[in-house]
Amino acid sequence: MPEKESAAQKALGELAPKMVSLTDDVLFGDVWERPGLSPRDRSLITVTTLAALYRTDQLGFHLRLAVKNGLSREELVEALTHLAFYAGWPNAMSALGRLKDIVGSTDSPEN
Template structure:
């Protein structure tokens, strides 16, 4: 029996995170102790969890942002903010998710997360434009 979880996982991972992000992660870990972990995460998280029915990719992205705020996993958050934009989240929804998480995860975690999210949002969408009067 063939296990295609890695193939499905790499497809979804590239779709959500982008080729540059995935290529960099795989290249950075090629030939190192981290290579097996990259393959494991691709097969199990991306190939088994992200491929499940029941939640849209957009919803999964929103959940990930909240969980990554809680974990204070800012480097992972950076990629998932970009992924959330690819999956249809708006700047406002990403910001609100971080504000919402602050009530459960605390201000330091939310402030750290917002710093990273702001860098990504400006890089991807540009600065917030002042509304015309």
């Protein structure tokens, strides 16, 4: 049975197979698996970095992964609110908008 396609394979597999291989094998296969930080901590660092640098194209994927890795909606809101004072209000507001699209408002259950 063939291995499930990664997000990178689905998005860019035909166009940039080497980039996909590096993403899957090095970034997610090695860096994300290192024992020094938990996946939860890596997600928090990645989400806040992407938000701070206004890298919105990949933010949605990493917000979903952050929730999957154990970060709550409330923790992500708090991190992004804190980030607003250091990385800029527009960056934080955009990231919070993406988070709302993914996990909804306080009236809806987390995904």
